[in-house]
Amino acid sequence: MAHFDDIYDIAADGYGIITAAQAREAGAAPSELNRWCADGRLLRRGHGVYKLARWVPTPYDAYAEAVALVGDGAYLHGESVLAMHGLALVDPRAIEVATPKRVRRRLPSWVEPVTAPKGERTTSYEGIPSQRVADAIESCAGSVMPARLLEAAKQARGEGLVAASEYERLERELA
Template structure:
């Protein structure tokens, strides 16, 4: 089996692999760059590649941003609300939290948020994310209290937050409305 086949096999749900993933499979950084030059991989961010035959998915920009931010990174605040479709948000802004300081540029519209104490993290749509209840609380700053409460109610309807968490959010965020 060729190295590129191993790399394709290691791709995540969005067809993404990192240089570190490829190195773990025995491919050097130079080989990965050559695969990209030949069209066998597509460079989508620093150290992040996409399998070009993978079908496009609407959530892919979020997955790319998290993978590009590095180990321990996760989708944060309003971006979790957007990923889950809980209420309308600015699709051009993606917020990614990381427990490590980094100066890495993640592309236009992606903002890195340094979190000394990482939040509770879970997987939504195969992407590491701040848990929905915490993300809605954080997003209330930019969404406004009324839209944040609406997002929390939608999250409860969809099963992303418990009735107890909904009541807490309505009490905390709704009090500022």
């Protein structure tokens, strides 16, 4: 039971999601994960990704789960970053997750892996690895109306998600 308490604490910090690697670091054996799935405490969501069965959902759960399903080094990208922050009125059909590695595992249809651009700066919002908001706005220039992106930049600046210099650069590029 002590191992499950540790697993629960880790998962609670990660929107109800825990990976097999995190469980191993906490001292839980793979057989314990299987047992907890069998008795209904965990739900297997994908290869090496588990979710607490009893978890109060938050608006960020799907984003955290998508990044965990894609694997190490993955982060939110493009329109998904804007959607997570409620910017530019975007509603992507799938959560776009960038990764530096090739993804061979089977992913649900609502997760779309993309190749991570080399040297892209990343950060973490609400504990979820992500492309920086300014870079996400810039990367959506071809798929989202410029007026919406400009409004998203203004809103992001007001919320402190974009620095003044980044806002000025986006304003010049989107005008």
